[in-house]
Amino acid sequence: MKDLILWINLSLLFSAEISDVLSPKRGQGFLDFNLDKRPRAPYNSSGGVGRRTGLVLHRWIFFFSFLAVFLFADTTLWAAEAAPTAKIHGMLINAESMFGDNEKDTAELEGKVQIVFQGQHLKADKARVYRRSRQVELYGNVEIMDAKNTIVGDQVFLDYENNTGVIYNGYVQSGSVMFAGTLLQKTGESEYIVNTADYTACTNCPASWSFSGTTVRAELGGYAYIKNAVLRFGHVPVFWLPYLIVPLKSDRQSGLLTPNFEVSETGGFAFSIPYFWAISRSSDATIEAKDYAKRGLKALFEYRYVLNENSNGSLSAASIFDKAFADDPRLNTYRPAGQQNDPIDRWFTRYNHYYEMPDGGVHRAQINLASDLQYPKDFPEETLNFGDSAMENRVSYTKNNQDQHYSVDSSYYVNMLHGNPLAGNEDAVHRLPELRFAQAQKNIGDTNFIYSLDLTYTNFARSGNAYDDMEEVIIDGAKVRFPKNTCHSPKWEDDPNCKRIYDGTYDPSIDQIRTGQRLDFRPTLYYPIKMGEGLDLLPKLSYRETHYNFNVEENPYLVRRYLRTELSTRMNFSRIYGDTVSSKATRYKHEIVPEITYSRLPWFSQENHPFFGTGNLSDAPYSSRDGISDLDIGSDFGVQFDYNDRVYDRNLVTVSLLNKVTEKRWVGDRPEYRQIGYLKLAQSYDASQEGRSTENWSDLTATLDMRLDHFQTYSIFNYFPYQNVTNASSRVRLLNDKGQFFQVQLTRQYKITPGQPVDTSTRQEDYTFSAGFISRYINLMGKFVYDANWAEAENGKQIKSWAYIAQYKPPGDCMLITFIHEQVVGSDTRFKLNFEFTFDGTPKPPLPPEALDAYGFY
Incomplete structure (x- = not known):
């Protein structure tokens, strides 16, 4: 009953008639909400008697209604229900109480004021609306919200026509x-x-x-x-x-990035400020000034660009007038007395380019150069090739269609094995250029015969002599061959007083040819045969003809020809595991593939030539799985230009067994396939060595690759049965869904010389332990390398290198503090500190385990 009386009373109270009744004087009435300014008739107009009678009646109705509310309605209900709504210039207004002044054209609002206007929602304890000037004053707990921004303040004066105003003691939030x-002036949208x-x-x-x-x-x-x-x-x-x-x-934009800090023994304290330049939508650059306390000021530059969806590139460079390197013994040992301790200008440049051209071709470029050979060791994060034997520079153009491949390739190498950091590059051999044409496997007419073709021309060039003057000594019963020098020592580069000798006369019995041209032609014919379910045969016949032209006076021309036959047989046993009823169930396919391959050279033609060494070619223990090492320099068969100069698999049987597990799972409505398990065992028997060597069996190779959700490993093992040792490169990683991981990596290498026992004291055996911990506020990851052969190492240290990264993520998802501590072998310890501010509210993802690979080189 009291709800009904209250509703009647409110309806009468906020009607336009009651507004007129309660106005003691026109234009100054309490609750006069004729806000749209519609004209009204004066009280003494025609029909005034009826109006006055109505006024009396309304007064009585209002009196009794008010009395009923006073008697029956509680104050809580009144406050909850008495929230009038009005509209001013398109603004929807709601408040507990409202007061209108038609003469001043204003409206006073109090109590839970809410105003909705042009996509904005305004809240306040109290407000005043000025209809003539199109302004509103908001007081107490003011909040203005739209789809993107929020304004909060104690007081806000707003021009709602121009969307400008003033905010007192407040803030503006966007994302x-x-x-x-204390004072915020809103000067525009x-x-x-x-x-x-x-x-x-x-x-x-x-x-x-x-x-x-x-x-x-x-x-x-x-x-x-x-x-x-x-x-x-x-x-x-x-x-x-x-x-x-x-x-x-959050868009790309130009501006200063956060500063970086670094401390090292050689460089001292270093401070850098990078500037990011958003050049265009498809290119940007980072310009950085880095000041070392001991080295000096360094300028760094990196330019990045995108040419199309799949094409991009980057150019990096740096320059420093290095004061610390001027006192480095690695440099002064090889400099004249008058130049020692003089600073030198050090620099590097690295360029990577990949461009898919409109004609279907692909242009690639890789440039990596430095002022001295110690630069990659002092600044490994710049050149990214610390520990490499050469810096490779390569430019190529390739084009593939459905049947053919065309390429033009040029490679320039910088020899990093010199002791003198400023040594020249006259002895490096380059491929300038290499031209290749390849015909993909294609059927001959409608037959089952398939053919392919490879044609390659390579020019091997260098700025120095066309051949190396060599000399030979016997050390501990082993033959050692090295470049001729004044000290007659294999380690002549370590002594600045030793100089290399070029006598100007080519000695075919010992000197090595290093430049020339090679034209290689290799057609191949296949005839695949399917014997039954899971059994395949692949006979193959190939002919190879290679022409050489050397830049020496004696025997400048050589031709090698041979015919190779090969027969491969393979069987495939497979089975499906898992739910085979449901179409979207996860399933696993296990395959076992045994394979036997027999390769033989029934015909071979090659003249005796010093390029292939002085030994009997039939005694050369080459197979397709033999590598090239420094030991080949002292052998009777040399190293030639590259692996293509070797005649391998002359009479070889290879047996392999492959185990493979493939998982099929559904991601939404799309199937996803991944190989989760791979194990391959292989070994060869070289029948061509029968009667000449007791080592007919090759090393036994095992390759294991597993990629499960929480366990991963990639391992390669080579067991040498005659030396009874195993070379290993293995990585085992445990990880969880949070990104936390633990990893152990083994690298063990023995120097294998056929027919000779292994010297285990010269082995490399390193164990790398890595771990990563991720939490809400702290990320930690680190690694260290333990030398299992430390007793034989020159420095006698068990720990070869270490590095760790600590990241602190303060509350608020707006900042990342990264601290890096690393020990670079042969250099000093480095400390790095940098800050990353997040401006878009998206937290930075944790670093992957591979991030540790960039630190702690050895």
Whole structure:
């Protein structure tokens, strides 16, 4: 009953008639909400008697209604239900009480004020609306929200026509970006000027980091320009800048990046400030100035570009007038006395380019150069080739169609094995150029015969002599061959007083040819035969003819020809495991594939030539799985240009057994296949060595590759039965869904010389232990390399190198502090510290385990 009486009373109270009745004087009435300013008739107009009678009646109705409410309605119900709504200039207004002044054209609102206008929702304790000037004043707990931004303040004066105004003691938030101040002037749709301001992108309070300034000019979706900027961690000021520009958007944009800090024994304390330049939508660059306390000022530059969806490139460079390197014994040992301790200009440049051209061709380029051979060791994160024997520079153009392959390739190498950091590059051999044509496997007419063709021309060139003058000595019963020098020592490069000798006369019995041209022609014929379910035969016949032209006066021309026959037989046994009823069930396919391959050279023609050494070619223990090492230099068969110069698998039987497991699982409505298990065993028997050697069996090779969700391993083992040792390269990783991992890696290599026992003291045997821990606020990962043969090492240290990375993620998802500590073998310990601020509210993902590969080189 009282609800019904209350509803009647409110309906009468907020009707236009009651408004007129309660107005003691026109234009100054309480609750006069004729806000749309529709004209009304005066009280003394025609029909006035009826109007006055109505007024009396309405007064009585109002009196009794008010009395009923007073008697029966509780105050809580009144407050809950008495929220009138009105409309002003398209603004929808709601408040507990409203007062209109038609003469001043204003409206007073109090109690839970809410205003909706042009996609904005305004809240306040109290508000005043000025209809003539199109302004609104908001007081107490003011909040203005739209689809992208939120404005909060104690008081807000807003021009709702131009969407400008003033906010007192408030803040503006757009996504995760927030700036606050004592006075915020809204000068446009998304532009603000803030006095005594704070800026942050953190979601926590107090913010993990913030910039404070005397004045901030901000444009949402653009930049904030801060004067007298002070970086604060929490409430603690740590850094001051006179002027700072920070982003208020997550798009690529130009600006200063956070500074980086580094400490090392050689370089001292280093401080760098990078600048990011967003050149265009498809290119950008990073320019960095890095100041070393001991080395000097270094300039770094990196340019990146995208040409199309699949084409991109990058160019990196750096330059420093290195004062610390001037005192380095690695350099001064080889410099004249008058030049020692003089600083030198050190630099590097690295360029990577990949371009898929409109004609279907692909252009690739890889350039990597440095001022000296020690640069990759001192700055391994720049050249990215620390420990390599050469710096490779390569430019190529390739084009493939359905049946053919065409390529033009050129490779320039920088020899990194010299002792003198400033040594020349006259002895490096380059491929300038290499031309190749290949015909893909194709049927001959409608027959089952398949043919393919390979044609390659290579020019091997260098700036020095066409051949190497060599000399030979016997050390511990073994023959050692090395470049002729004044000290007659294999380690002549370690002594600056030793000089290389070029006597100007080619000695075919010992000197090695290093330059020339090679034309290689190789057609192949196949005839695949399917014997039955799971049994395949593949006979193959190939002819190879290779022409050589050497840049020496004696025997400048050589031709090698041979015919190779090969027969492969393979069987495939497979079975499906898992739910075979449901169409979207996870299933596993296990395959066992045994294979036997027999290769033989029924015909071979090659003249005796010093390029292939002085030994009997039939005694050469070459197979397709033999590698090339430094031991070949001292052998009777030399090293030639590359592996293509070897005649391998002359009478060889290879047996292999493959186990493979493939998983099929569904991701949504799409099937996904992945190989989760792979194990291959293989060994060869060389019948061509019968009667000449007791080592007819090759090493037994095992390759294991497993990629499960929480277990991964990739391992290669080579067991040498005659030496009874195993070379190994193995990695085992355990990980969970959070990204935490533990990894053990083994690298063990013995120097194998056929017919000779193994010297285990010269082996390389390293164990690398790595682990990573990820939590809400801290990420940790690290590794160290243990030398199992440390007693025979020159430095006698058990730990060869180490590195760890610690990342602290303060609350608020807005910052990442990364600390790196690494020991580079042969160099000094380095400490690095950098800060990454997040401006878009997206937390940085944890580093993958492979990130450790960039640190702790050995």
